[in-house]
Amino acid sequence: MTSDKKVRVRFAPSPTGPLHMGGVRTALYNYLFAKHHGGDFILRIEDTDRERFVPGAEAYIIESLKWCGIEPNEGLGFGDGPHTPYRQSERKEKGLYRGYAEKLVADGFAYYAFDTREELEEMRKKLEAAKVASASYNSVTRQNMKNSLTLSEDEVKTRLERGDAYVIRIKIPRNEEIRVNDLIRGWVLVNSAQMDDKVLYKSDGMPTYHLANVVDDYNMKITHVIRGEEWLPSAPLHVLLYRYLGWEEAMPQFAHLPLLLRPDGNGKLSKRDGDRLGFPVFPIDWKPEGGEGASGYREAGYFPEAFINMLALLGWHPSGNQEIFTMAELIEQFSLERVSKSGAKFDPEKAKWFNQHYLRHKPAQEILSLWKPELEQKGLSLPDASLLKICGLLTEKASFIGEFTELGSYFFKAPEGYDEGVIKKRWNENAKEFAALILEKYRSAKSFDAATAENLFKESCSEAGIKPGEVMQLFRVVLTGLPGGPALFEVAEILGNDVCVERIELFLSKNA
RNA sequence: GGCCCGUUCGUCUAGGGGUUAGGACGCCUCCCUUUCACGGAGGAAACAGGGGUUCAAUUCCCCUACGGGCUACCA
Numbered sequence: 001m002t003s004d005k006k007v008r009v010r011f012a013p014s015p016t017g018p019l020h021m022g023g024v025r026t027a028l029y030n031y032l033f034a035k036h037h038g039g040d041f042i043l044r045i046e047d048t049d050r051e052r053f054v055p056g057a058e059a060y061i062i063e064s065l066k067w068c069g070i071e072p073n074e075g076l077g078f079g080d081g082p083h084t085p086y087r088q089s090e091r092k093e094k095g096l097y098r099g100y101a102e103k104l105v106a107d108g109f110a111y112y113a114f115d116t117r118e119e120l121e122e123m124r125k126k127l128e129a130a131k132v133a134s135a136s137y138n139s140v141t142r143q144n145m146k147n148s149l150t151l152s153e154d155e156v157k158t159r160l161e162r163g164d165a166y167v168i169r170i171k172i173p174r175n176e177e178i179r180v181n182d183l184i185r186g187w188v189l190v191n192s193a194q195m196d197d198k199v200l201y202k203s204d205g206m207p208t209y210h211l212a213n214v215v216d217d218y219n220m221k222i223t224h225v226i227r228g229e230e231w232l233p234s235a236p237l238h239v240l241l242y243r244y245l246g247w248e249e250a251m252p253q254f255a256h257l258p259l260l261l262r263p264d265g266n267g268k269l270s271k272r273d274g275d276r277l278g279f280p281v282f283p284i285d286w287k288p289e290g291g292e293g294a295s296g297y298r299e300a301g302y303f304p305e306a307f308i309n310m311l312a313l314l315g316w317h318p319s320g321n322q323e324i325f326t327m328a329e330l331i332e333q334f335s336l337e338r339v340s341k342s343g344a345k346f347d348p349e350k351a352k353w354f355n356q357h358y359l360r361h362k363p364a365q366e367i368l369s370l371w372k373p374e375l376e377q378k379g380l381s382l383p384d385a386s387l388l389k390i391c392g393l394l395t396e397k398a399s400f401i402g403e404f405t406e407l408g409s410y411f412f413k414a415p416e417g418y419d420e421g422v423i424k425k426r427w428n429e430n431a432k433e434f435a436a437l438i439l440e441k442y443r444s445a446k447s448f449d450a451a452t453a454e455n456l457f458k459e460s461c462s463e464a465g466i467k468p469g470e471v472m473q474l475f476r477v478v479l480t481g482l483p484g485g486p487a488l489f490e491v492a493e494i495l496g497n498d499v500c501v502e503r504i505e506l507f508l509s510k511n512a
Numbered sequence: 513g514g515c516c517c518g519u520u521c522g523u524c525u526a527g528g529g530g531u532u533a534g535g536a537c538g539c540c541u542c543c544c545u546u547u548c549a550c551g552g553a554g555g556a557a558a559c560a561g562g563g564g565u566u567c568a569a570u571u572c573c574c575c576u577a578c579g580g581g582c583u584a585c586c587a
Contacts, residue, residue, distance in 0.1 A: 014586080016586080052587075113585095120585090131513090167585050169585095182517095185517070190516070194583095202585040209586075209587050228581090229581060229582095230582070231581095233581070317525055317526070319526085320535095340525075343518075343580060347522095349523085396548095397549055471546090476547070484548040485549095486548085
């Protein structure tokens with residue numbers, strides 16, 4: 001066990017595009033685990049694949065984590081730290097991987113392979129034609145390939161000196177039981193006969209994920225590797241690497257997280273799902289330089305707390321029935337033991353519900369500050385005191401602040417049309433009498449608040465000889481144009497009696 | 513195909529050898545309410561199938577089915 005050591009975990013994405021919500025969840029669980037144990041959370045960029053590198057992806061990852069409040073205390077974009085650099089391409093430049101690959105060769109755990117892509121392709125075709133179960137470069141097939149195990153020492157030397165292209169492959173033993181202890185799944189056993197001689201060092205001079213990952217985790221003193229389930233099949237390879245490098249004592253513990261599945265059908269959630277499903281799969285908007293972008297939760301109007309809360313519960317569950325969690329509560333309660341084993345499709349409806357919940361529990365002042373930029377942009381203004389009251393009323397009707405402007409349009413301007421159904425049903429002789437009465441009462445009101453507005457309304461009703469219920473909705477339509485909305489007299493108070501009078505007059509002018 | 517992982521309401525999940533199998537979202541009904549929403553009270557809704565083990569299995573074991581992942585000089 002490594003329990004006596006300070007917990008250190010890392011999130012190690014590849015900058016091959018925007019980080020999708022599954023990646024954010026992996027980062028979140030790493031963060032929660034680290035904080036729960038008073039440990040460190042590190043961000044490392046695994047950019048060993050030059051071909052898939054996407055400009056802007058790295059900045060996107062950093063900004064996403066910041067928006068979510070998942071702040072690494074060490075790593076790229078977060079002040080670096082004692083193990084700088086945190087970008088694998090830069091670590092490679094410093095020669096941090098090469099030596100380990102050479103050492104593995106020297107120790108007999110790896111070898112040089114000179115096969116061309118065509119030769120590899122040919123081998124696979126042959127094996128497939130022969131109906132071999134796994135057409136791979138392994139303990140059997142390597143005997144027929146061009147590598148330092150089959151070539152003479154002289155030829156290998158000549159080829160290396162001549163500068164022939166080569167890779168370094170791990171020499172997987174022929175038949176050995178490899179055991180991986182996964183904190184979520186328990187022991188996983190794999191026979192090495194099923195494994196292939198994975199490339200550790202590429203011909204372009206870059207280490208592959210497997211080598212770089214193990215070397216960095218060791219050097220950065222990582223104690224727990226928490227990553228997606230797609231890595232479970234290569235965990236035995238990593239175990240072997242720790243062993244061959246002589247680091248078995250320091251090997252981190254593994255925890256493979258269940259995958260986030262596509263809500264609509266089959267397969268794991270992928271970056272390509274973009275906006276296709278009708279909701280975002282990314283934390284924030286992705287706007288590549290030319291290419292096609294995709295929308296994010298931030299721009300869709302989600303609060304980071306809601307997004308995080310929703311994500312935390314997608315694959316992890318506390319022992320009780322609590323569903324609403326602050327980050328601090330998540331940190332306090334999180335444990336890998338309570339992470340589920342099976343993949344999760346997520347439900348956009350529930351995400352919305354979380355947002356609605358957080359919206360309702362936010363102070364009006366904070367909501368207003370979030371709404372204001374849109375109001376200013378659209379040239380809509382009212383005194384803050386009124387806006388604050390409007391926020392209070394609209395909060396109960398909306399799931400997102402983005403709905404406010406439309407939902408409360410009548411606070412800013414007189415209705416341009418009236419709900420026809422209500423008028424047809426309620427605009428009769430009695431109503432006309434009521435309208436004349438309330439117009440006068442509102443016009444001469446000395447002070448005006450919700451209670452006054454309601455009292456005057458009721459007086460008008462009784463004087464016109466009708467029940468309030470008969471004209472209540474009509475009156476709402478007169479003031480707002482709409483058949484539904486927040487408490488009517490609260491609305492009237494915010495509008496003020498002058499505006500109410502104007503709107504009654506406007507209505508009468510159009511509906512004589 | 514091979515290897516690995518998984519399978520409780522539509523979805524996220526709790527639970528665990530004997531339970532009325534619990535909660536949440538969504539859906540439906542009722543109450544509150546001028547309306548809509550909120551809130552409150554209810555309701556419909558699940559242990560993939562087959563074999564074992566056991567007095568007893570949804571829970572443990574095996575098989576099958578289904579789902580997922582991996583199978584690159586990608587991560």
